[in-house]
Amino acid sequence: xxxxxxxxxxxxxxxxxxxxxxxxxxxxxxxxxxxxxxxxxxxxxxxxxxxxxxxxxxxxxxxxxxxxxxxxxxxxxxxxxxxxxxxxxxxxxxxxxxxxxxxxxxxxxxx
Amino acid sequence: xxxxxxxxxxxxxxxxxxxxxxxxxxxxxxxxxxxxxxxxxxxxxxxxxxxxxxxxxxxxxxxxxxxxxxxxxxxxxxxxxxxxxxxxxxxxxxxxxxxxxxxxxxxxxxxxxxx
Numbered sequence: 080x081x082x083x084x085x086x087x088x089x090x091x092x093x094x095x096x097x098x099x100x101x102x103x104x105x106x107x108x109x110x111x112x113x114x115x116x117x118x119x120x121x122x123x124x125x126x127x128x129x130x131x132x133x134x135x136x137x138x139x140x141x142x143x144x145x146x147x148x149x150x151x152x153x154x155x156x157x158x159x160x161x162x163x164x165x166x167x168x169x170x171x172x173x174x175x176x177x178x179x180x181x182x183x184x185x186x187x188x189x190x
Numbered sequence: 191x192x193x194x195x196x197x198x199x200x201x202x203x204x205x206x207x208x209x210x211x212x213x214x215x216x217x218x219x220x221x222x223x224x225x226x227x228x229x230x231x232x233x234x235x236x237x238x239x240x241x242x243x244x245x246x247x248x249x250x251x252x253x254x255x256x257x258x259x260x261x262x263x264x265x266x267x268x269x270x271x272x273x274x275x276x277x278x279x280x281x282x283x284x285x286x287x288x289x290x291x292x293x294x295x296x297x298x299x300x301x302x303x304x305x
Contacts, residue, residue: 111292122196122280122296123233168232172292176221176240176284177248182232 081106081173085181088166092159092188100154100184102143102169110172112136112145112152117166117183126154126167159188192217194297196281201302203275211266211300213281220286222264223294226250227278236279239264240286268302275304 086101104112111130115123127136132147141156152169169181194215203209215222221240225233235248239258253272258264264283268275278301282294 113293115296120299120301122194122298123282123294124296125293128293170294176286176292177223177235177238178284178292178294180233185230 081110081171081179083169083171083179083181085169086184088183088185090184090186092186094161094188094190095158096188098154098156098159098163098186100167100169100186102152102154102181104150104152104169104171106150106171106173109147112143112172113170113178114141114143114152114154115168115170115180117168119165123168159186161188161190164188194281194283194295196279196297196300199298199300201300203302203304205304206270208267208269209275209302211268211279211281211302213264213266213297215262215264215283215295215297217283217285217295218261219283219295220261221284222258223282223284224248224254224256224264224266225280225282227280227299233280236266275302277302 082105113128114126116126117123127138129136129145135144143154166183166185168183170178173179197212223238224236237256239245255267280299281297284294
């Protein structure tokens with residue numbers, strides 16, 4: 080089956096710093112790729128997605144590009160805010176109607 | 191508003207008691223999922239269902255049971271056989287019938303504490 084490896088946290092940044100959270104996957108075919116965000120005590124929210132190679136998903140200043148050649152889907156943001164503090168999960172489509180999630184990366188942004 | 195509801199948000203039970211967590215969706219989604227999340231860890235799949243009256247075990251099904259009698263409902267029972275039931279439980283649904291087929295929508299979660 081498919082799998083996801085995600086950058087370990089926690090990641091601590093100052094406000095307005097550049098963010099990268101690495102995500103690589105193993106999969107057969109062309110799975111859809113996702114980034115979810117989880118704020119403390121809440122469920123996961125879809126942040127962005129990409130369904131085919133070279134697609135760029137974007138939302139709220141976050142971006143990720145589906146790189147088939149490097150099997151990666153790294154999350155980036157040019158200038159983080161304190162309100163971006165959360166846990167971020169990378170997910171890959173799996174055969175059989177399931178998503179496979181990475182272990183999550185905790186981001187803490189300091190003023 | 192369309193969405194997924196889970197109730198209650200916090201649940202306390204004594205050791206040895208069965209407890210049922212509710213999950214309802216009005217998104218008309220075909221598939222529903224239950225995940226367990228422990229502090230500082232990712233999501234682990236307990237059970238999932240792609241159609242009414244059918245469900246499959248996930249990675250950690252032991253000590254749990256589910257039913258899918260209606261499309262919009264997928265309750266999870268944590269039985270006394272589950273050795274470490276204290277955790278945050280998340281329910282999700284996905285449309286399956288339209289791309290991207292496995293985009294999942296999550297409920298707010300139920301935090302279960304067994305005393």
